[in-house]
Amino acid sequence: MTLDLVLRIALIVGxxxxxxxxxxxxxxxxxxxxxxxxxxMYAGRFHGWAQLxxxxxxxxxxxxxxxxxxxxxxxxxxxxxxxxxYLVVLVVIPVGPGxxxxxxxxGLFFVLAVMGVGVLGAVMAGWSSGNKYSxxxxxxxxxxxxxxxxxLVLAASSVAMxxxxxxxxxxxxxxxxxxxxxxxxxxxxxxxAGLAELRRPPFDMPIAESxxxxxxxxEYTGIRFALFMLSEYAGIVVLSxxxxxxxxxxxxxxxxxxxxxxLVKIFILAFIVIWVRVSYPRLRExxxxxxxxxxxxxxALLQLALTGVVKxxxx
Amino acid sequence: xxxxxxxxxxxxxxxxxxxxxxxxxxVLNIGPQHPSTHGVLRLRLTLDGERISQAEPIVGYMHRGxxxxxxxxxxxxxxVLANRHDWLSAFANExxxxxxxxxxxxxxxxxxxxxTRTLLAELNRIxxxxxxxxxxxxxxxxxxxxxxxxxxxxxxxxxxxEISGGRMHYMFNRVGGLKEELPQGWxxxxxxxxxxxxxxxxxxxNLIHGNEIFRARTRGVGILxxxxxxxxxxxxxxxxxxxxxxxxxxxxxYLAYGELPVKVVTRQEGDCLARFECLLDQVKVSLDLxxxxxxxxxxxxxxxxxxxxxxxxxxxxxxTYAWTENPLGINGYYLVSxxxxxxxxxxxxxxxxxxxxxxxxxxxxxLVADMIAILGSMFFVVGDIDK
Numbered sequence: 001m002t003l004d005l006v007l008r009i010a011l012i013v014g015x016x017x018x019x020x021x022x023x024x025x026x027x028x029x030x031x032x033x034x035x036x037x038x039x040x041m042y043a044g045r046f047h048g049w050a051q052l053x054x055x056x057x058x059x060x061x062x063x064x065x066x067x068x069x070x071x072x073x074x075x076x077x078x079x080x081x082x083x084x085x086y087l088v089v090l091v092v093i094p095v096g097p098g099x100x101x102x103x104x105x106x107g108l109f110f111v112l113a114v115m116g117v118g119v120l121g122a123v124m125a126g127w128s129s130g131n132k133y134s135x136x137x138x139x140x141x142x143x144x145x146x147x148x149x150x151x152l153v154l155a156a157s158s159v160a161m162x163x164x165x166x167x168x169x170x171x172x173x174x175x176x177x178x179x180x181x182x183x184x185x186x187x188x189x190x191x192x193a194g195l196a197e198l199r200r201p202p203f204d205m206p207i208a209e210s211x212x213x214x215x216x217x218x219e220y221t222g223i224r225f226a227l228f229m230l231s232e233y234a235g236i237v238v239l240s241x242x243x244x245x246x247x248x249x250x251x252x253x254x255x256x257x258x259x260x261x262x263l264v265k266i267f268i269l270a271f272i273v274i275w276v277r278v279s280y281p282r283l284r285e286x287x288x289x290x291x292x293x294x295x296x297x298x299x300a301l302l303q304l305a306l307t308g309v310v311k312x313x314x315x
Numbered sequence: 316x317x318x319x320x321x322x323x324x325x326x327x328x329x330x331x332x333x334x335x336x337x338x339x340x341x342v343l344n345i346g347p348q349h350p351s352t353h354g355v356l357r358l359r360l361t362l363d364g365e366r367i368s369q370a371e372p373i374v375g376y377m378h379r380g381x382x383x384x385x386x387x388x389x390x391x392x393x394x395v396l397a398n399r400h401d402w403l404s405a406f407a408n409e410x411x412x413x414x415x416x417x418x419x420x421x422x423x424x425x426x427x428x429x430x431t432r433t434l435l436a437e438l439n440r441i442x443x444x445x446x447x448x449x450x451x452x453x454x455x456x457x458x459x460x461x462x463x464x465x466x467x468x469x470x471x472x473x474x475x476x477e478i479s480g481g482r483m484h485y486m487f488n489r490v491g492g493l494k495e496e497l498p499q500g501w502x503x504x505x506x507x508x509x510x511x512x513x514x515x516x517x518x519x520x521n522l523i524h525g526n527e528i529f530r531a532r533t534r535g536v537g538i539l540x541x542x543x544x545x546x547x548x549x550x551x552x553x554x555x556x557x558x559x560x561x562x563x564x565x566x567x568x569y570l571a572y573g574e575l576p577v578k579v580v581t582r583q584e585g586d587c588l589a590r591f592e593c594l595l596d597q598v599k600v601s602l603d604l605x606x607x608x609x610x611x612x613x614x615x616x617x618x619x620x621x622x623x624x625x626x627x628x629x630x631x632x633x634x635t636y637a638w639t640e641n642p643l644g645i646n647g648y649y650l651v652s653x654x655x656x657x658x659x660x661x662x663x664x665x666x667x668x669x670x671x672x673x674x675x676x677x678x679x680x681x682l683v684a685d686m687i688a689i690l691g692s693m694f695f696v697v698g699d700i701d702k
Binding site for chain 2: 031132208210279281
């Protein structure tokens with residue numbers, strides 16, 4: 001029992017360290033080829049596969065600066081607050097039948113609650129940096145969080161209604177192929193809201209390097225900055241994994257083993273996240289709020305109604 | 316459109332309800348070091364939340380005293396210096412100086428040099444515009460168009476480099492003509508480069524111009540009225556985007572523009588999108604003009620491309636004002652000579668200096684995000700502001 005638990009935890013930590021790096025490297029290469037470039041080509045010889053490891057080594061060697069005007073404790077704690085929640089979320093995400101760190105009865109509830117905590121890292125960083133750009137970025141992040149939690153939760157609850165359970169493995173087990181069209185609206189809403197929560201383009205106005213010069217992260221250097229970057233990619237993995245589990249049927253799929261299907265779906269979604277970044281400009285803060293309240297919330301409610309009607313009438 | 320945006324923001328946007336709360340203004344310095352100021356422009360903003368209540372452009376961080384330096388250099392050396400203030404329009408900058416000096420000398424420039432200058436000026440305009448067509452989307456968060464723009468720039472820069480050896484500061488003008496004869500087969504390579512850029516330009520256009528987010532960020536944002544344009548002396552594509560139909564290439568032709576059908580691109584809206592569209596369409600017009608120049612040059616008889624100059628070039632006493640339609644607007648040189656080998660005074664009227672003065676009027680009332688969209692759409696070069 002103990003050995004089993006240790007093994008599961010070790011696997012999850014391993015995945016947590018490895019998957020974001022793979023996504024990061026994929027982003028380097030995919031972006032580069034979409035922009036008629038090559039991307040990293042030297043580190044590790046073969047197509048620059050070791051670029052992110054080299055980056056990590058560089059970040060670790062750099063000086064860790066805390067500005068004199070910063071609120072020291074909050075400032076140093078913020079990167080951990082941004083990163084750890086995503087690790088915790090991975091514990092309850094099933095990758096195959098029975099392959100899950102911990103099958104919580106209220107898994108979905110747990111995941112959404114913990115993901116919300118991650119955003120606090122950016123807010124803390126923004127407020128504690130003692131920098132005007134960071135404050136603006138932190139405020140934007142907070143505004144984004146409050147408007148995007150609602151559609152995210154509504155879309156996710158539609159799936160929970162359909163499956164009749166909050167447990168993530170339970171949802172995947174109950175999943176049928178025709179849920180794809182049935183929950184399509186919810187999936188789009190969930191994915192878009194998730195992107196906004198991750199502050200990924202086109203919703204990256206808290207970071208906005210051409211306006212706020214990285215916003216909350218302006219004053220961060222070295223390893224702490226690297227942790228924020230890592231949390232961004234861990235966030236992509238978590239969002240893709242959650243969308244896979246909730247809307248794409250997780251391990252369901254023909255021929256290949258379940259774990260492979262889960263990973264394939266996660267990476268396809270991660271690819272879409274990268275693709276969107278390459279193709280779209282950034283929304284303005286109020287346009288994003290408008291998108292959330294005028295489009296995503298009503299659509300999520302519509303999905304909820306649709307789920308309810310189908311559930312009552314046909315199942 | 317502007318009204319709708321206004322209402323929308325009052326309902327859900329940033330700073331909703333802020334008027335009722337006791338808030339404190341924040342002074343935010345954008346620059347001198349900031350990625351969106353393309354160098355060292357500084358804007359001192361007073362912010363209420365993210366809303367700008369006051370904006371003041373502070374210029375001069377890159378002042379190099381070009382006008383004073385002109386006074387202690389002879390006319391050959393001045394060209395080197397003059398092509399540097401707007402580093403994206405080096406050829407066009409050189410042009411104003413040599414036109415002024417040639418006019419004072421009463422010098423006739425060989426016909427082949429005139430047409431070559433026209434061609435190079437148009438290629439230079441395309442290079443300049445492509446830079447902004449790439450960097451402006453970057454400022455509103457689209458990271459890909461700049462790579463497309465730079466691919467086209469490289470294509471054209473190859474022919475510019477072949478002829479002049481330079482990639483930015485061409486130094487190909489001389490008083491009385493051009494530095495050297497054109498290389499063999501160069502015109503074919505120009506025609507080929509222009510053709511390539513024309514066929515690939517739609518890639519750039521399709522990527523960004525029709526994008527909903529890009530349009531939402533730029534349409535109705537940063538409207539500049541024709542009145543403000545007249546008051547601040549704004550010129551170039553920015554002025555034409557507000558419906559001010561003025562282009563020296565058509566209205567006071569220099570070089571060979573009198574014989575070319577110069578299509579002046581204008582828009583009526585005066586917003587960021589209109590300025591972007593003006594730039595995009597001007598690239599197409601310039602590509603056509605470059606083709607016309609190449610065709611014409613093929614039919615010209617053999618002959619020199621420059622005049623023999625005396626060892627010491629002295630400009631007779633007097634004064635003249637030579638202005639040209641630079642890529643970013645009107646570029647003028649007021650040359651006063653006392654008959655010596657250096658000018659007594661060479662006043663430089665640069666486009667960006669006047670263009671950015673209008674920011675003071677455009678920015679108050681806007682959000683920080685819109686400020687970046689507006690700043691980017693004013694297409695300035697800091698060297699051209701600070702001289």
